[in-house]
Amino acid sequence: MMFDRYGREISGMRISITQKCNLRCLYCHNEGQKKSDSEMSPREIERVADAGKRIGIRKLKVTGGEPLLRNDVVEIVEKVSRHIDEVSMTTNGILLGKYIVALKNAGLDRVNVSLDSLNPETYKYVTGVNNLQQVIEGIKTAAKIMPVKINTVVMKNINENETENMIKFAGENNAVLQLIEIETDKKHANDGFYRKYHHDLQDIEKELKEKALRIEVRRMHHRKKYFLPFNGGEVQVEVVRPMHNSEFCRNCFRIRVTSDGKIKPCLFDSNCVDIAGLIKNNSDDNKLMEAFEKAIYMRKPYW
Numbered sequence: 593m594m595f596d597r598y599g600r601e602i603s604g605m606r607i608s609i610t611q612k613c614n615l616r617c618l619y620c621h622n623e624g625q626k627k628s629d630s631e632m633s634p635r636e637i638e639r640v641a642d643a644g645k646r647i648g649i650r651k652l653k654v655t656g657g658e659p660l661l662r663n664d665v666v667e668i669v670e671k672v673s674r675h676i677d678e679v680s681m682t683t684n685g686i687l688l689g690k691y692i693v694a695l696k697n698a699g700l701d702r703v704n705v706s707l708d709s710l711n712p713e714t715y716k717y718v719t720g721v722n723n724l725q726q727v728i729e730g731i732k733t734a735a736k737i738m739p740v741k742i743n744t745v746v747m748k749n750i751n752e753n754e755t756e757n758m759i760k761f762a763g764e765n766n767a768v769l770q771l772i773e774i775e776t777d778k779k780h781a782n783d784g785f786y787r788k789y790h791h792d793l794q795d796i797e798k799e800l801k802e803k804a805l806r807i808e809v810r811r812m813h814h815r816k817k818y819f820l821p822f823n824g825g826e827v828q829v830e831v832v833r834p835m836h837n838s839e840f841c842r843n844c845f846r847i848r849v850t851s852d853g854k855i856k857p858c859l860f861d862s863n864c865v866d867i868a869g870l871i872k873n874n875s876d877d878n879k880l881m882e883a884f885e886k887a888i889y890m891r892k893p894y895w
Contacts, residue, residue, distance in 0.1 A: 593647070593648030594647040594648050594884075594885070594888055595888075596888050596889065596891040596892075597889060597891070597892070598842070598891070598892065598893065600842075600843075600844065600891070601648070601845055602647065602648060602649065602845055602847055602888055602891075603648060603649060603650050603651060603845045603846070604650070604651045604652070604653070604812070604845055604846030604847075605640075605641075605644045605649045605651070605652050605846055605847055605848070605849065606652075606653045606655050606846060606847075606848045606849070607637060607640060607652060607653070607654055607655065607672070607848075607849045608655045608656055608657060608849065608850050608851040609631065609632065609637060609654055609655070609656060609657070609659050609662055609665070609668055609851055610631055610656045610657040610658070610659060610661055610662050610851050611627065611628060611629075611631075611656065611657045611851055612656070612657045612661045612662075613656060613657045613658040613661070613684070614658055614661060614684070614686060614721070615658070615684050615686075615719040615720060615721055616719065616720035616721070617706075617708075617718060617719050618718060618789075619745055619747070619774050619789065621775070621776070621859070622657070628850070628851065628852040630851070630852040630853070630868070631662075631851050631852065632851060632852070632853050632868075632871065634664050634667045634668045634671050635671070636853065636871040636872065637668050637672060638668075638671035638672060638674070638675070639871045639880065640849055640853075640867070640871065641671070641672035641674075641675045641676055642675045642877075643877065643880045643881060643884055644675070644676065644884075645675040645676060646877070646881060647884050647885075649676060650676065650677045650678065651676070651677065651678045651679075651680070651846075652672055652676040652678070652679050652680070653679075653680045653681065653682060653704075654668065654669065654672070654679065654680070654681040654682070655681070655682045656682075656683075656851070657851065658683060658684055658687075659681055659682075659683060660683050660686075660687040660688065660690075660691055661687070665691065665695070666691065666694045666695060667698075669681070669695055669698040669699055669700050670698035670699055672699075673698065673699025673700070674699075678701050678702075679699055679700055679701055680700065680701055680702045680703060680704065681695070681700060681703050681704070682703075682704040682705075682706065682743070683703060683704070683705055683706070684705070684706045684719070684727065685705040685707065685726070685727035685730040685731060686721075686723045686726050686727060686730070687730070688703070688705065688730030688731070688733065689726070689729050689730040689733045689734075692730070692733055692734045692737065692738075693737070696737050696738055700738065701738065701739075702738050702739040702740065702741070703734050703738060703739075703740055703741070704740075704741045704742075704743050704770075705727065705730065705731050705734070705740060705741070705742055705743065706743045706744075706745075707727055707728075707731070707742050707743070707744060707758075708744050708745050708747070708750075708751055709724075709750075709751045709754055710724070710728075710754065710757050710761060711751075711754070712724050714750060714751055714754075717750070718747070718750065718751070731765055731767065732765055735765045735766050735767055739767075739768070740765065740766075740767040740768070741767060741768045741769075741770055742758065742761070742762050742767050742768070742769050742770065743770050744758050744769065744770065744771055744772060745772045745773075745774055746771055746772065746773065746774070746791045746793060746796070747774055747789045747790075747791055748788070748789055748790060748791040749788075749789075750789065752791045752796075755771065755796055758771075759820065759822075759827055759829060760822075762827055762828075762829070763820075763822035763823065763825075763827035768827075768828045768829070769827070769828070769829045769830070770829075770830045770831075770832055771793060771796060771829065771830070771831050771832065772832040773790070773791075773792075773793050773832060773833045773834060773835055774786070774789050774790050774791070775834050775835055776835075777860040778860070778894075781835070781836075790835075793831055793833050796831070797816070797831045797833075800818040800820065800829055800831065801818065803818075803820050803821070804818040804819055804820055805819050805820065805821055805826055806819045807819070810830070811843065811845070812843065812844070812845060812846075813832070813834075813839075813840045813843050813844060814839050814840070814842070814843040815831060815832060815833070815840070816830070816831060817829070817830050818830070834895070835895075836895055837895055838893060838895050840895065841893035841894050841895045842893055844858075844893075847884075847887060847888065847891070849867075850864070852868060853866065853867050853868030853871060853872075854866050854867065854868065855867055855883060855884060855887035856887075857887050857888070857890045857891040857892075858891060858892075858894050859894075860894050861892075861894065863890050864887075865883050865884075865886050865887040865890070867880060867883045870883060
């Protein structure tokens with residue numbers, strides 16, 4: 593295992609496998625990656641996963657862009673799952689129904705699906721497309737064979753009143769709901785876009801606390817999990833509040849790798865370590881490990 597200078601054990605990794613996407617979400621941060629058409633091959637991604645295992649990575653999340661737009665996505669999941677204990681994916685869900693069985697067979701353990709509204713007009717406003725029903729069907733199909741989390745970015749004057757409906761939908765489909773605060777970097781924290789759409793989740797979290805049967809705290813980001821009563825059982829809701837949240841940063845245990853082969857110590861910092869040359873030229877594993885060590889040393893809490 594490996595620790596950064598602040599005593600945080602690095603146990604998770606997010607690997608973006610493409611910048612391509614079939615949505616145009618108005619809040620997208622593109623995993624903090626600058627525009628690039630270059631993509632790592634499945635074998636190169638496997639080398640990254642293997643290096644991750646060597647430094648103690650136990651959980652790996654495949655992201656994008658939209659990862660399901662890569663026609664070799666099943667091969668990628670199969671390769672990384674050889675090295676990592678738990679492999680998950682974040683997707684917009686449009687192609688989920690098409691791939692989910694093959695992904696599970698390849699080694700995918702669970703999936704996060706972005707869904708910001710159950711209202712077709714609101715969904716189209718946020719994403720720019722009319723594929724809501726496809727996403728809903730994808731979630732229902734996936735939930736039958738693996739754990740599902742629904743990622744809902746809460747936005748002022750757009751979907752902040754849909755929380756109850758989203759909780760109900762998650763409960764009906766045996767999914768976990770994550771209510772996510774819209775985020776940006778320090779430079780844009782006071783600009784018009786952020787002020788227009790940012791919705792403080794404190795009131796929502798207060799209401800969840802009052803209704804919860806029990807509350808647990810996740811190690812990652814030290815965020816709370818609220819277990820609410822639902823149809824004789826319970827539904828789990830997490831609240832993700834990264835903005836101006838030092839506790840969130842203090843309990844961040846993962847690094848990121850961009851689709852063009854750069855290790856990114858933090859979403860909002862641009863101090864990347866380029867490993868594209870190392871993985872393309874089959875450099876020895878020691879050099880790759882040194883690059884990860886350098887990136888981990890560069891990590892520091894953003895907030």
